[in-house]
Amino acid sequence: MKIKNICCIGAGYVGGPTMAIIAQKNPKINVTVVDINEKRIAAWNDENVENIPIYEPGLSEVVKEARGRNLFFSTDVDAAIDKAEMIFISVNTPTKTYGIGKGMAADLKWIELCARQIARVAKDDKIVIEKSTLPVRTAAALKDILDNTGNGVKYQILSNPEFLAEGTAVEDLQAPDRVLIGGDIDTEEGKAAMQALVNIYAKWVPQESILTTNVWSSELSKLTANAFLAQRVSSINALSELCEHTGADVNEVARAIGMDSRIGPKFLKSSVGFGGSCFQKDILNLVYIAKSFGLNEVADYWEQVIIMNDHQKRRFAENIVKTLYNTVSGKKIAFLGWAFKKDTNDTRESAAIYVADYLLNEQAEVVVYDPKVTEEQIYADLDYLGTRSEEENRKLVTVIKDPYEVCQDSHAIAVLTEWDEFKDYDWKKIYDCMLKPAFVFDGRNLLDTRELTKTGFTVSSIGSPLVRKTKEERKSAQVS
Ligand SMILES: NC(=O)c1ccc[n+]([C@@H]2O[C@H](COP(=O)([O-])OP(=O)(O)OC[C@H]3O[C@@H](n4cnc5c(N)ncnc54)[C@H](O)[C@@H]3O)[C@@H](O)[C@H]2O)c1
Numbered sequence: 001m002k003i004k005n006i007c008c009i010g011a012g013y014v015g016g017p018t019m020a021i022i023a024q025k026n027p028k029i030n031v032t033v034v035d036i037n038e039k040r041i042a043a044w045n046d047e048n049v050e051n052i053p054i055y056e057p058g059l060s061e062v063v064k065e066a067r068g069r070n071l072f073f074s075t076d077v078d079a080a081i082d083k084a085e086m087i088f089i090s091v092n093t094p095t096k097t098y099g100i101g102k103g104m105a106a107d108l109k110w111i112e113l114c115a116r117q118i119a120r121v122a123k124d125d126k127i128v129i130e131k132s133t134l135p136v137r138t139a140a141a142l143k144d145i146l147d148n149t150g151n152g153v154k155y156q157i158l159s160n161p162e163f164l165a166e167g168t169a170v171e172d173l174q175a176p177d178r179v180l181i182g183g184d185i186d187t188e189e190g191k192a193a194m195q196a197l198v199n200i201y202a203k204w205v206p207q208e209s210i211l212t213t214n215v216w217s218s219e220l221s222k223l224t225a226n227a228f229l230a231q232r233v234s235s236i237n238a239l240s241e242l243c244e245h246t247g248a249d250v251n252e253v254a255r256a257i258g259m260d261s262r263i264g265p266k267f268l269k270s271s272v273g274f275g276g277s278c279f280q281k282d283i284l285n286l287v288y289i290a291k292s293f294g295l296n297e298v299a300d301y302w303e304q305v306i307i308m309n310d311h312q313k314r315r316f317a318e319n320i321v322k323t324l325y326n327t328v329s330g331k332k333i334a335f336l337g338w339a340f341k342k343d344t345n346d347t348r349e350s351a352a353i354y355v356a357d358y359l360l361n362e363q364a365e366v367v368v369y370d371p372k373v374t375e376e377q378i379y380a381d382l383d384y385l386g387t388r389s390e391e392e393n394r395k396l397v398t399v400i401k402d403p404y405e406v407c408q409d410s411h412a413i414a415v416l417t418e419w420d421e422f423k424d425y426d427w428k429k430i431y432d433c434m435l436k437p438a439f440v441f442d443g444r445n446l447l448d449t450r451e452l453t454k455t456g457f458t459v460s461s462i463g464s465p466l467v468r469k470t471k472e473e474r475k476s477a478q479v480s
């Protein structure tokens with residue numbers, strides 16, 4: 001099956017970068033990324049490639065190379081569907097906020113709208129690919145809609161989940177650990193559709209890294225991968241609290257266990273809690289599916305990962321209040337970082353939002369600096385919670401584009417994102433401009449606690465006890 005035109009519905013964090021790489025590696029295939037969000041498409045088409053709507057290291061270079069050659073961004077969804085032999089669905093699948101499954105199940109409204117639009121427009125056979133993360137067995141629902149509302153054309157549904165992580169999207173897409181393709185392995189048409197997609201990835205991914213499975217295994221593997229990754233973070237975070245009570249250091253514990261090749265060193269970084277648009281949503285989705293089959297123990301097992309994560313965010317905020325003599329009312333708390341991880345401007349489910357909300361409830365004054373997140377986004381994140389009025393959020397929270405100014409006259413600094421630049425600041429200068437005692441709450445174990453303590457800070461890092469003085473200082477105090 002020769003593919004000449006690809007359409008991708010959804011020009012977001014996944015659709016944009018994934019299609020940019022597919023277009024870069026397959027210069028003979030026209031790839032059109034469509035979206036109903038006109039502002040987003042305009043940004044993808046911005047003459048200055050640095051203004052594309054998603055910040056990812058290396059992405060603007062890829063877009064620059066392919067855009068206008070065989071990579072296009074458009075709001076004309078119908079035209080792109082009509083022309084394409086292969087259609088990726090890469091729209092958002094957030095947690096449902098209403099009705100049955102509220103707060104747990106994935107909201108498949110946008111997926112269904114895409115299916116109905118494809119069915120209405122398509123005049124010839126199409127391969128439809130689930131790129132969005134979906135509950136297991138969604139392909140059956142898609143097929144049902146396409147077959148029953150379509151123009152009598154034939155559809156092959158494939159599942160091709162995306163494993164890229166934000167901040168390293170280009171790297172992950174260029175050298176993926178694996179590409180997973182699920183399809184109808186029992187029919188010739190199904191196998192041909194899978195092969196057509198394999199051929200596209202085989203332009204740059206080694207054959208042995210392209211895995212083909214039945215469609216249900218592929219759908220479930222995506223949820224499982226995220227559940228396992230998040231579970232590691234919650235596991236180390238659970239132990240970070242125990243470390244704080246026992247004098248063990250969570251970094252040392254993580255290092256020690258990570259050297260066991262059966263455990264491995266990745267995803268053992270203790271933090272203020274995981275964020276991002278995927279982990280929580282996908283685990284809740286898994287929990288919901290398990291519950292819907294009556295598998296309550298399975299559901300409870302995975303739900304604990306979320307419970308532990310919520311606990312971690314809350315106890316970080318609580319620790320700030322307790323350490324600052326049980327009140328932060330009227331106190332200025334400087335936030336370094338708002339994004340859910342470094343090297344991205346994405347703030348979805350970022351721990352910073354929840355920590356800020358907690359401190360604002362305690363009447364703190366929060367001042368934020370993040371190198372990539374806009375002021376507009378920070379206010380939107382807080383407004384979305386609906387805890388207080390928009391006016392109050394703007395009164396209590398200030399966003400400043402200079403890290404030193406953010407720390408000026410503050411009672412405490414909270415590190416919420418692990419941006420590299422935070423390590424290189426002139427911490428003496430920061431110390432001098434803060435109120436004393438000057439506190440640092442390092443939610444990422446990013447900063448050099450020893451150095452900061454020497455400078456005079458009182459430092460509280462996740463997974464290690466509060467440090468006011470260096471070991472040397474303690475020793476010499478003991479000697480004298
Ligand atoms: N963000 C990630 O790192 C990541 C990684 C792997 C998988 N995923 C999954 O990929 C999917 C997309 O995630 P995302 O982060 O790219 O979301 P996103 O919100 O950034 O992008 C989705 C886009 O789809 C558009 N859209 C929605 N309905 C549409 C329609 N009917 N027609 C045209 N456009 C429509 C929206 O306007 C939006 O721009 C989700 O299922 C997510 O779970 C995300």
Ligand SMILES: O=c1ccn([C@@H]2O[C@H](COP(=O)(O)OP(=O)(O)O[C@H]3O[C@H](CO)[C@@H](O)[C@H](O)[C@H]3O)[C@@H](O)[C@H]2O)c(=O)[nH]1
Binds near residue numbers: 229268269
């Ligand atoms: O040791 C660690 C690793 C991660 N995190 C946090 O966990 C969250 C998620 O990080 P990461 O997984 O790197 O970013 P995402 O972009 O959310 O990527 C995850 O979610 C995507 C969407 O499904 C998947 O495609 C990726 O494979 C999966 O890693 C972030 O808040 C990180 O700070 C930690 O606290 N400690």
